[in-house]
Amino acid sequence: TKTYPVTAAPDEVVVKQLGVAGPADYEYLGKLLIYDPGNAIVVPLDSAMNVARRAVSEAGGNYLYVMRLEAPGSIVRANYEIAGKILLAKGDDILTSASPLYEPMVEPRKTYNYMLARDLSRPEGNSVYAEAGFGYILNPIELSSLWTVKYGSISSGFQWKAGYEYVLPGTPWGFGGYTSNFQSRFFVDLNGEEGTYDLRQHQIGPSASWSKTVMKNWYLALRLGLGYAWEIDRFIPDSVDNPYYGVYDNLYGLGQNFDAELSYRFARRFSLGVSLGEMFSYVWGYDRDSxxxxxxxxxVLTLGPTFKIWF
Structure with missing residues (x-):
């Protein structure tokens, strides 16, 4: 039994749904709204109710009368949404059923808004990700006057990217750092000398991101990075007697990286998806001869699978 007045601990808060009889005597403290925070974490119903009980306790109540309970499943809602009345039940036993609480919702003294991710040790706060796949060169490569490369309109290669992100609580915005790499080999004609051209592009720098749930367990993320870029070029002539055999050229400059990621969150801390992006570098160097x-x-246009871990 409980006597009035009382403020219940979270695990002592009574929860009843619409249509079920409630306490005969109570004080209406306000309304509670627990809503989908817009991330891809699927919070179980019992966890959502635990958040609701804590909200009632913090508001000074001991009873939650649920007016609306929306389950996950829509395009814009990946989690439960709960709306109800926060009550302070009076009497010797708040569990004693007397009359249903059917009266219309009146304007409360205060509205309590909670996100489902609150107090649930949000794993999306920190994350690391990695992606790998194919890269396609979109523009011709222009080197020095002596290094005229002719290889066609497009050359492909292997690309990979890794990074760290921190998502600001309650927002879709995040920031972190990244490193991206692209490597390609293709046949060239260098001043009449045929051979293989080995090209490697690297970038490292800070990044910013935006992410949003698009349907249950699915989320879209956009990521932009700006940083330092360097390029390592090597011409491998067919003839080992060529003076340029095995010689490297190093170029340095600025890099920019953008990608759009669509991933499925198959566990609380893991997701798998696909990423489409581009890698831009502006680098410079000096002619070896002049x-x-x-x-x-x-x-470079990039495409490949991506894997992410939250912690």
Missing amino acids: GRRYDTEFV
Whole structure:
């Protein structure tokens, strides 16, 4: 039994749904709304109710009369949404049923808004991700006057990317850092000398992201990174007697990276999806023979699977 007045601990809060008789004597403290925070975490109903009980306790009540309970499943709702009345039941026993609480919702003294992710040790706060796949060069490569490369309109290669992100609580925005890499080999004609061209692009720098739930367990993330870029080029002539055999050229500059990720969250801390993006670099170096500076722009379209871990 409980006597009035009383403020219940979270695990002592009584929860009843619409249509079920409630306490005969009570004080209406306000209304409670627990809503989908917009991430892809599927919170079980018992966890959502635990958040609701804590909200009632913090508001000074001991009874939650649920007016609406929406289950997950829609495009815009990946979690439960709960709306109800926060009551302070009076009497010797708040569990004693007397009359249903059918009266219309009146304007409360206060509205309590809670996100489902609150106090649930949100795993999306920190994350690491990795993606790998194919890269396609979108623009011709222009090197020095001596290094004229002719390879066609598109060359492909292998690309991978890894990074860390921190998502600001209650928002879709995050920030972190990334590193991206692209490697390609293709046949070239260098001043009449045929051979293989080995090209490697690297980037490292800070990044910003935006993410949003698009349906149950699915989320969309957009990520933009700006940083330092460097390129390592090597021409491998067919003839080992060529003076350029095995010689590297290093170019340095600025890099930009963007990708759009669509992933499925198959567990609380893991997701798997696909990423489509682009990798842009503006780098410069010096001609090995003349010493003159030259620069080049490099654009690669990237596509591949991505894997993410929250902690």
